Amino acid sequence: MQAFQLLAQTGPAALQRIDLPEPTPGPGQVVVRVRATSLNYRDQMVADGRYGRVPLPLVPLSDGAGEIAALGAGVSRWQVGDRVAGTFFQGWATGSFQRSALATALGGALPGMLAEYVTLHEGGVVTIPDHLDFIQAATLPCAGLTAWHALVVAGNISAADTVLLLGTGGVSLFALQIAKMHGARAIILSRSDDKLTQAKALGADDTINYQRVPDWEKEVYRLTGKAGVDQVVEVGGAGTLKRSLRCLATGGQIHLVGGVSGFSGEVPLLDIINKMAILRGIYVGSTEMFTAMNHAFGRHRLKPVVDRVFDFANAAAAYKYQLSGAHFGKVVIQL
Numbered sequence: 316m317q318a319f320q321l322l323a324q325t326g327p328a329a330l331q332r333i334d335l336p337e338p339t340p341g342p343g344q345v346v347v348r349v350r351a352t353s354l355n356y357r358d359q360m361v362a363d364g365r366y367g368r369v370p371l372p373l374v375p376l377s378d379g380a381g382e383i384a385a386l387g388a389g390v391s392r393w394q395v396g397d398r399v400a401g402t403f404f405q406g407w408a409t410g411s412f413q414r415s416a417l418a419t420a421l422g423g424a425l426p427g428m429l430a431e432y433v434t435l436h437e438g439g440v441v442t443i444p445d446h447l448d449f450i451q452a453a454t455l456p457c458a459g460l461t462a463w464h465a466l467v468v469a470g471n472i473s474a475a476d477t478v479l480l481l482g483t484g485g486v487s488l489f490a491l492q493i494a495k496m497h498g499a500r501a502i503i504l505s506r507s508d509d510k511l512t513q514a515k516a517l518g519a520d521d522t523i524n525y526q527r528v529p530d531w532e533k534e535v536y537r538l539t540g541k542a543g544v545d546q547v548v549e550v551g552g553a554g555t556l557k558r559s560l561r562c563l564a565t566g567g568q569i570h571l572v573g574g575v576s577g578f579s580g581e582v583p584l585l586d587i588i589n590k591m592a593i594l595r596g597i598y599v600g601s602t603e604m605f606t607a608m609n610h611a612f613g614r615h616r617l618k619p620v621v622d623r624v625f626d627f628a629n630a631a632a633a634y635k636y637q638l639s640g641a642h643f644g645k646v647v648i649q650l
Contacts, residue, residue: 318430319630320372324364327634330375338434340387345437347399350449351624352379352428354637354646355457355485356550356573361423362634369423376648377403377421379428380443380452390437398443401428402602403456405439409603429630431650441605444613454619454645455609457599458485463608464600465548465570466493474498476545479535479562480519481555483510485645486572488620490548491517496615502538504531510643517620532558543567543590560586568593620644 316337323329340346358376360366380400383393393399406419419439421427443452466472472493477500480487487503494501495518502521503514511522521538525531536543543564549556550573559569560583569592587594600608611617622642625633627650637646 316431317627318374321362321369321375322372324362324369324371326363327631327638329362330631330634331372332628332630335430337432340385340390340434342388343390343437344387344434345383345390345393345399345440346385347379347401347433347435347440348381348384349379349428349431349433349650350381351453351650352376352648353453353458353485354378354633354648356637357457358422359634359638366423373422374426374428374430374433375422376427376429377401377423378453378456378458379433380449380455381650383440384432387437392437393440398449398452399440400443400452400456400605401433401435402439402441402605403460403599404601405436407601408438409601412598412601429648438602441602441609444609446613446616447618450621450624450647450649451619453647454485454621455612456605458645459489459612459619460600460605460608461572461597462486462489462493462548463611464604465572465597466490466546467497467608467611468600468604469570469595469597470546470568472497472499472546476500477502477539477542477564479544479547479559480504481547481549481551481559483507483514483643484550485620486550487548488514488517488644491519492617492620496611496617502535502544513643532561535562539564546570548572557581557583557586560590560592563590563592565590566592568595570595570597572597621647623647624649 318335383397404416407416418424478494480503500520503519506526547559547569549571622644624647
């Protein structure tokens with residue numbers, strides 16, 4: 316079979332297309348014929364070494380969807396041909412997060428999805444919604460589930476909430492769609508008027524171009540009648556956290572899911588105390604959460620936002636395109 320491996324953590328240039336033996340499932344495993352994979356910012360960090368050391372050579376990418384091609388001994392919950400997506404954490408089925416799950420993350424601790432066939436644990440795949448094709452379903456395991464975990468599982472979102480979203484990447488747009496699914500008000504930031512127009516079409520109630528409005532936290536405060544927002548899906552990290560706190564209502568929540576601008580910086584403790592703010596880290600989610608999200612997406616016929624699809628041979632170009640920041644939504648590689 317064909318696969319890509321990351322030979323060094325020096326960026327997309329270190330990707331190499333190779334031939335590997337087609338896998339055979341062991342007991343309790345399934346082989347998935349991968350039809351599409353999607354990129355997350357985490358994959359860029361793995362590629363260039365900012366995510367820490369990973370076992371090399373590594374088949375990258377945590378996210379992918381396809382159909383089951385073979386069953387290992389003892390597998391009874393799946394049939395050949397079932398349409399599935401892999402779970403980011405192969406070892407987080409339910410309950411609270413345990414550190415042992417870190418050793419089961421695809422495209423990092425374990426080989427990922429950028430291959431024609433992959434072997435996964437039978438509990439590490441979920442049925443994908445009937446209304447989605449493989450390209451759309453491939454965007455769900457990390458970005459979709461991260462947004463769901465933040466707003467629904469941890470944030471208990473309601474129609475009374477106002478949510479602030481930073482940017483128009485995969486997590487932010489899933490969060491926008493989930494917020495509107497629950498009747499909440501959504502404010503979204505971007506430096507691109509074209510992207511803000513597209514966000515409006517997805518249901519965003521208010522948009523802010525942060526290049527034209529550099530003090531965007533003041534504009535958020537104005538838009539909310541000085542009440543502040545109830546939830547922030549924080550993808551910026553060190554460069555935006557202080558401003559996100561200034562936007563927050565008393566007792567509001569910040570879900571820290573990424574660090575595009577960095578992961579270290581001053582923590583504004585006084586702001587957290589004065590607003591009695593809840594600041595929590597969100598690291599994707601469990602299989603149980605993934606299954607619940609897919610049921611909800613199926614009922615509401617929610618379709619992920621896919622910006623551009625690259626073919627398998629152009630995997631490195633997909634990395635470079637995502638890194639450019641030109642995308643609105645998800646970047647997908649089709650096999």
